[in-house]
Amino acid sequence: MVNETKPFWFKRLPALSSHPAVWASHIAQHWNMEAFRPQNPMDPEKVRLALRHFMPELLPEYEALLSVSPDRPGEAQLLAMYNLPPFFSGCSNSISHRLGHPTLIRNYDFSLDGFSGVFRYEPLPDEGWIMGSAEGGWGYLDGLNHHGLAAAITFGGDFTVGNGFSIPLIVRYLLATSATVPEAVERLNSIPHRLVQNISLLDRKGRFSVVYTSPEGVSAADGLICCTNHQRQVQDSAHDEHRTVERFDHLLRMGGAVSPQDFHKEPLYHRKFSKHFGTLYTVEIDPVTETVHYHWPEGQQLLATPASPEAEINIQLSEK
Known part of the structure; x- marks a missing residue:
């Protein structure tokens, strides 16, 4: 029988494109992104091309966030949320x-x-x-x-x-x-x-x-x-x-x-x-x-x- 107290937070963040480090810290604190990391990562440039083609308005924020994220296999694909588990x-x-x-x-x-x-x-x-x-x-x-x-x-x-x-x-x-x-x-x-x-x-x-x-x-x-x-x-x-x-x-x-x-x-x-x-x-x-x-x-x-x-x-x- 589950009986658990769960915390919920309302957070105010600054603009992502100008404060990517704040966002990277926010993400690291609250999400287990490793659970969605692709096992066979795509070429990062192909990921960028897909985002640029279908959702170009998000590209500046994406590039800013990627620039301060850990340099790990599949990071570009993980943040673009493309073909993830x-x-x-x-x-x-x-x-x-x-x-x-x-x-x-x-x-x-x-x-x-x-x-x-x-x-x-x-x-x-x-x-x-x-x-x-x-x-x-x-x-x-x-x-x-x-x-x-x-x-x-x-x-x-x-x-x-x-x-x-x-x-x-x-x-x-x-x-x-x-x-x-x-x-x-x-x-x-x-x-x-x-x-x-x-x-x-x-x-x-x-x-x-x-x-x-x-x-x-x-x-x-x-x-x-x-x-x-x-x-x-x-x-x-x-x-x-x-x-x-x-x-x-x-x-x-x-x-x-x-x-x-x-x-x-x-x-x-x-x-x-x-x-x-x-x-x-x-x-x-x-x-x-x-x-x-x-x-x-x-x-x-x-x-x-x-x-x-x-x-x-x-x-x-x-x-x-």
């Missing part, structure tokens, strides 16, 4: 209309020891910002930018692996470059995807979409209010034991009449921490108020805004 999570996402304007609420389901627990604010070179749940060093699992674009991922239910970028860097790319849902969808269509993932998008104008990505291609379901761990069809390889269809149907029936507290109830909330599938946090992302609000079942909360100070919160997570 795969990881699969769970998650449930839904648009909510409870506040009179759309927000994006989601549960992040993963193993206790597999998530760093870092929520982050960072300024961008163009005086913008990104704020959200960090992963893979400089990537994101979900978040919001200064334009009011919100994004959040779920596993897509198929274990197919192809040549492409890992989802945390793709989410960073969307939040660093896109202002609206149509713009983000267009960018997603131009990127090779390593895994099968779903991405919920919401913008300040209230447009929302679920984008189904895979190594085979990308398709968007504009106006779809929710997603769980399958795409248009449930694959035999999907996480059937995690009730993906039941969760999806539940959220679809709710039709946006959901709150963070609803995500702490059956069938959305998971406590299978000993089986590496528990809900680690619930977050509501609000493009209108520019807030990212984290919730846990015992009533603990962490509110992140562009002006929020750094904070640490300890959460009791158990299977009871």
Whole structure:
């Protein structure tokens, strides 16, 4: 029976391109990047060419970070998150209309020891910002930018692996470059995807979409209010034991009449921490108020805004 106190941090970092050493220290402190280091690394120049071709806006930050990172085999590929060992999570996402304007609420389901627990604010070179749940060093699992674009991922239910970028860097790319849902969808269509993932998008104008990505291609379901761990069809390889269809149907029936507290109830909330599938946090992302609000079942909360100070919160997570 798992019963553990997990720390979560809200961190404020300076701009990556001008403070790469600070970021390198941040990454070393919070992520076990070795777990994703490729066993047969690609030529670093081929990695750069791939990033330059598909996500050129990230190249200055990437080069700055690489310049202060350890000179180890596969470092260039590791930081570019290209053709890395795969990881699969769970998650449930839904648009909510409870506040009179759309927000994006989601549960992040993963193993206790597999998530760093870092929520982050960072300024961008163009005086913008990104704020959200960090992963893979400089990537994101979900978040919001200064334009009011919100994004959040779920596993897509198929274990197919192809040549492409890992989802945390793709989410960073969307939040660093896109202002609206149509713009983000267009960018997603131009990127090779390593895994099968779903991405919920919401913008300040209230447009929302679920984008189904895979190594085979990308398709968007504009106006779809929710997603769980399958795409248009449930694959035999999907996480059937995690009730993906039941969760999806539940959220679809709710039709946006959901709150963070609803995500702490059956069938959305998971406590299978000993089986590496528990809900680690619930977050509501609000493009209108520019807030990212984290919730846990015992009533603990962490509110992140562009002006929020750094904070640490300890959460009791158990299977009871």
